[in-house]
Amino acid sequence: MNSTPPLLQVSDLTIGFGANTPVVNHVSFELHQGQTLALVGESGSGKTLTGLAIPHLLPSGAAIQSGSIRFKDQELIGLSPKAYQALRGQQISVIFQEPMTALNPLQSIGKQIAEIIELHRPLSKKAVAQEVITRLTEVGIDNAEQRLQDLPHQLSGGQRQRVMIAMAIANQPDLLIADEPTTALDAQIQGQILELISQLQQKYQLAVLLITHDLNIVRQYADQVCVMKQGHLVETACTEDLFAHPKDSYTQALIHSAPEGEPVPLPENSQPLLQVQNLDVWYPIKRGFFKRTQGYLKAITNMNFQLKAGECIGLLGASGSGKTSLGMAILKLIQSKGSIIFDGQDLNQLSSENLRQQRKHLQVVLQDPFGSLSPRMTVGDIIVEGLRVHEPQLSEQDIEAQLNQVMQEVELSVDSRFRYPHEFSGGQRQRISIARALILKPKLIILDEPTSALDKTIQKQVVALLKNLQLKHAISYLLITHDPSIAQAMCHQVIDLNQQP
Known part of the structure; x- marks a missing residue:
């Protein structure tokens, strides 16, 4: 057990849309500095809403109905919009699932990273430009200085996700929320992106909340796992224990959910x-x-x-x-x-x-x-x-x-x-x-x-x-x-x- 106080403590969190049945029900977990906690579940399980509630980025119509979110021992629920704005991008950052949607298609990648730096740090234009180049180089964008004017559509999927990561770490936050950061990428690029996040975590002692449906990623990169089903937390365990001895039947089904079987038999005399x-x-x-x-x-x-x-x-x-x-x-x-x-x-x-x-x-x-x-x-x-x-x-x-x-x-x-x-x-x-x-x-x-x-x-x-x-x-x-x-x-x-x- 970790004896230090948790960086993030979510207690009894319930989220709903209007008067409808809550979509997240009484979810509780803790995340310590330098650790990776994975929120795992199928589409509709409530994992993304749980993650987005922390930086106050819930979609229109969704609201926190009850519970507590404490970050650095400060209660986040009830903070003013201005206070949340000071936290986002500075102490809490998010990497979204689809970078092509999250990035502005009409602005260069250099301008978008510069914007988040200027919002939180009073630096000169020259210092900001150098900081942008440093961040892009850090996340593995080759010839960063020549790529500053590139628009998002001029980059590959893996490069766009690297730009998202550069934006997320631009101000060296304490908490990084990664919402399905590799879903649409192939296995080779997935591995590179996850390794990059892992290296940056060690370098800056980040706490990472990893939202995913891919248990192979969880097995390799998470310290703790919370399994969600239809808005409820059905199992919480350290990664090694969860894969060795899954207790809930839903967790067992997730672990054994890879496509299986043989190809269908070919018709006889197929032309x-x-x-x-x-x-x-x-x-x-x-x-x-x-x-x-x-x-x-x-x-x-x-x-x-x-x-x-x-x-x-x-x-x-x-x-x-x-x-x-x-x-x-x-x-x-x-x-x-x-x-x-x-x-x-x-x-x-x-x-x-x-x-x-x-x-x-x-x-x-x-x-x-x-x-x-x-x-x-x-x-x-x-x-x-x-x-x-x-x-x-x-x-x-x-x-x-x-x-x-x-x-x-x-x-x-x-x-x-x-x-x-x-x-x-x-x-x-x-x-x-x-x-x-x-x-x-x-x-x-x-x-x-x-x-x-x-x-x-x-x-x-x-x-x-x-x-x-x-x-x-x-x-x-x-x-x-x-x-x-x-x-x-x-x-x-x-x-x-x-x-x-």
Whole structure:
């Protein structure tokens, strides 16, 4: 047991939206300086709301109904907005889940880091600029001085998260709240970001509140673990004890929630559906006033493989390995050179009209379902949109019947077809994306990181659903992933793009 007073003490915390049932119920935990405490649970468990209550960043409509939050022996509940502003960024900092949303897309990264320094420390402009460069270098941004004017969209996902960390540590806080800091990153970049947080923790003796659904991260980086389910704290233990002797049945289920099983059996006498031959995907690098091509970024070079009907091939690789570029080239959404022979026709040689006719047989499920679903359309309209384009002769009655059937197949309530995407969980939104692809009865679905933004238990459910649909409809999958466990559960063969020349 730690004999020093806790840096953070949360007692009997209850959070709710209006008069509705509380979404966080009587949660209590302590965090000491230099320690890492993990809040673990599925989507909707209340872990993020618990973390955001500490710096007073709860979403509109949510409020603390009862309890206590003490930081450095000071009660935070009831502080004035001005007092909270003095704490945030100075003594308590937050790393958010999606840096592209948290960063201002119209401001340079240098300006955004400078802003948080200027807010809390009276430094000269020259000192602030030097401090920004120091912080960016510290978090592993190469050529920091040359990157100051870069906008967030000009950085990779891992680099954007490093910028978020630079902003969080800019004023050397005592408490760092990391809300799913690596969810959408591949395994290699995840490890780098978590190592960086760990190094900074040791350097500045930070207390880290790590909010995550990934128990592999917890096992490696947390000292203590609090497991949450539907707003309640179901188990608290030191990390070693929790993994060795989990007491609660929910904790046991979380620990054993990795996708499992074998790929579905291949149909007998299965014929080739897709043949990729000598495929190159190169992006021109244009420089100068006239934007002349100075060279090429070679995402994919001389790629060859064959996919049979009913087969699943995995494209495994880290960020930047070219796996998504390969998928987009097969869909003819980006330019490529070489042969893409689908169902006996070379897609690179087809006219626009003939290619349009093939599109109903080639569908895609994207990584971020929330970003790929129109927020202004009902779920029913989203699912049948492609059907109206490719099957204009269908009556409204036929469309309604196919909609009902496909929603049942992906295990969504038919009654929910009048709701909007924001009213669904992440796992349900991914089921909507699958239904949108499935309703056209495609021969091939390209799955671009279909589970990377989902909890482990939801990942397992989505993988099981995809396998059932593959078996039922003899669909071929091209699975783009960075997760070897998902590839092992689904794929008949795997192409490792990290080993591409």
